[in-house]
Amino acid sequence: MPVPSTLSGPGVEVFTRASELPSEVWDTLEAHAVNANVILPALLTSLAAERKGVVIPNQRWLVFYEQDNPALTVEFVLSCTNNGRMGTYPIFIFTTHKYSALNATYLIPRLQFLAEVLHEVVPVERVYSVFAPEIIAHLFIDIWTNLTGVELHAPDPYYYAAKISFCSRRTLSRRQATQNAAYSMRPARMEDIEQVGDLCFEFGLTSPPFILTRDRAFEEAAYLIKQNLIWVHEVTQGNKRGIACIAAFTRNSATVATITKVFTSEKYRRMGCAERLVRRVCDQLLKEKEWVVLFVGHDNPAAKVYARVGFAGLGENDGPVDGVDPWLEIGLDQDAVQRGHW
Numbered sequence: 001m002p003v004p005s006t007l008s009g010p011g012v013e014v015f016t017r018a019s020e021l022p023s024e025v026w027d028t029l030e031a032h033a034v035n036a037n038v039i040l041p042a043l044l045t046s047l048a049a050e051r052k053g054v055v056i057p058n059q060r061w062l063v064f065y066e067q068d069n070p071a072l073t074v075e076f077v078l079s080c081t082n083n084g085r086m087g088t089y090p091i092f093i094f095t096t097h098k099y100s101a102l103n104a105t106y107l108i109p110r111l112q113f114l115a116e117v118l119h120e121v122v123p124v125e126r127v128y129s130v131f132a133p134e135i136i137a138h139l140f141i142d143i144w145t146n147l148t149g150v151e152l153h154a155p156d157p158y159y160y161a162a163k164i165s166f167c168s169r170r171t172l173s174r175r176q177a178t179q180n181a182a183y184s185m186r187p188a189r190m191e192d193i194e195q196v197g198d199l200c201f202e203f204g205l206t207s208p209p210f211i212l213t214r215d216r217a218f219e220e221a222a223y224l225i226k227q228n229l230i231w232v233h234e235v236t237q238g239n240k241r242g243i244a245c246i247a248a249f250t251r252n253s254a255t256v257a258t259i260t261k262v263f264t265s266e267k268y269r270r271m272g273c274a275e276r277l278v279r280r281v282c283d284q285l286l287k288e289k290e291w292v293v294l295f296v297g298h299d300n301p302a303a304k305v306y307a308r309v310g311f312a313g314l315g316e317n318d319g320p321v322d323g324v325d326p327w328l329e330i331g332l333d334q335d336a337v338q339r340g341h342w
Contacts, residue, residue: 011064011065011113012062012063012064012065012113012114012117013062013063013065014060014061014062014063014117014121015060015061015062015063016059016060017046017050017055017059018043018044018046018047018050018061019047019050019051021043021061021063022072024072024073024074025061025063025074025077028074028077028096029043029077029094030253030254030255032094032096033253033254033255033256033291034164034166034256034291034293034323035094035095035164035323035325036077036094036253037251037253037256037258037293038079038092038094038131038251039061039077039079039092039094040253040256041250041251041252041253041258042079042081042083042089042251043061043079043081044253045084046059046081056081056082057082058082058122058126059079059080059081059082060079060080060081060118060121060122061077061078061079061080061081062076062077062078062079062080062114062117062118062121063076063077064076064077064078064110064113064114073096074096075095075096075097075110076093076094076095076096076110076111076114077093077094078091078092078093078094078114078118079091079092079093079094080118080122080126080127083340083341083342085219085220085223086216086220086340086341086342087339087340087341088126088128088338088340088341089340089342090128090129090130090131090329090340090342091118091127091129091130091131091132091140092130092131092132093114093130093131093132093133093136093137093140094132095133095136098322099133099135099325099326102133102135102136103135104135104139107135107136107139108139108143111136111139111140111143112143114140115140115143115144115147116147118144119144119147119148124148124150124336124337125336125337125338126337126338127144127148127150127332127337128331128332128334128337128338128339128340129159129329129330129331129332129339130144130329130330131160131327131328131329132327132328133325133326133327133328134161134325134326134327134328137327137328137329137330138328138330141157141330141332144332145332150332150333150336150337151332151333151336152330152331152332152333153209153331153332153333153334154333157330157331157332158328158329158330158331159208159209159210159329159330159331160207160295160297160327160328160329161297161298161326161327161328161329162295162296162297162298162300162326162327162328163295163296163298163303163313163314163324163325163326163327164293164294164295164323164324164325164327165293165294165295165296165306165311165312165313165314165324166291166292166293166294166311166312166323166324167282167286167291167292167293167306167309167310167311167312168286168290168291168292168310169286169290171310171311171312172279172282172283172286172309172310173279173308173309173310175279175308182235182236182237183233183234183235183236183273183276184233184234185231185232185233185234185276185277185280185281186231186232186234187228187230187231187232188221188224188225188230188231188232188246189225190222190225190226192225192232192243193218193221193222193225195232195242195243196221196224196225196230196232196243196246197214197217197218197220197221197222198217199221199243199245199246199263199265200212200217200218200220200221200224200246200261200263201214201217201218202263202265203246203261203263204217206263209331209334209339210341210342212341224248224250229248229249229250230246230247230248230249230261231246231247231248231277231280231281231284232245232246232277233245233246233247233273233274233276233277235268235271235273242265242268243265244264244265244268244271244273245262245263245264245265245268245273245274245277246261246262246263246277247259247261247262247274247277247278247281248260248261248262249281249285249292252289255289255290255291256289256290256291256292256293257285257289257291257292257293258292258293258294259278259281259282259292259293259294260294262274262277262278262294262302274302274305275305275308275309278305278306278309279309279310282309282310294306294311295327296311296314298326304316312324
């Protein structure tokens with residue numbers, strides 16, 4: 001449904017089904033699949049469900065078109081979607097603009113439109129956090145709190161401050177694989193559920209406020225294994241063989257796979273397991289995809305590991321890389337919202 005704005009042009013449209021989105025939106029997201037990795041995979045999942053006659057309820061996609069452009073050029077897509085078995089996603093915001101070109105003067109009136117429309121079409125309590133390029137996250141959350149009266153989560157509303165990075169077949173490190181019978185890397189199997197579930201649970205403990213109960217962590221692990229979305233690194237020590245590390249890739253489109261979880265058991269750390277596994281997983285994914293994407297926290301020492309694998313802009317001596325941009329998740333007062341999970 002079109003929503004008029006004080007700016008000239010078509011303004012914002014709201015869609016409740018993936019199949020309703022016009023071709024120019026799909027084309028835009030697919031052309032920017034790296035930065036759209038938080039929106040496009042869920043959209044594809046919804047489209048697949050709709051083609052089977054299942055409409056996922058309570059979802060919204062808000063599309064902001066460039067003003068004064070009769071071609072309906074997409075500038076922003078905001079998604080408010082469900083994470084299936086795990087709950088609801090944060091509000092995700094994607095833009096076609098380069099991060100270096102973004103500024104408050106340009107963004108504020110456009111984000112104001114998006115916030116006002118979102119306020120009309122979803123309950124206030126549904127918006128528990130916003131994840132977007134850093135300047136957009138800051139400006140949108142300021143607008144939203146002023147519009148709704150919902151305050152930021154205290155004492156620390158900054159749930160996740162990270163860089164987006166990417167690896168391609170061209171940049172993937174060609175380091176010789178370790179020839180060691182004590183190591184093996186492979187897709188996880190259901191017989192691994194106990195160890196994979198434990199590692200999913202431990203990973204969740206590092207990601208407040210999105211901490212899973214042990215039962216929920218095992219539910220997540222079972223889903224990842226059944227869907228072939230997680231690999232493991234096994235280590236043999238003496239007569240014992242254990243899973244040292246996991247790597248999951250849960251947001252995938254035609255050209256992009258996104259690594260969303262890497263975690264090494266404490267007793268296997270400083271053995272190079274994460275680097276070996278991420279390199280192997282990237283090598284496998286890049287047989288079918290053009291890019292592997294991940295987000296890495298600004299203070300996460302694993303950035304050095306990912307840099308050695310071949311992810312752009314994460315090395316200590318790397319200069320600025322186009323597209324390696326800061327993203328930020330900002331949370332709202334948990335007593336006033338219904339927190340989901342991702």
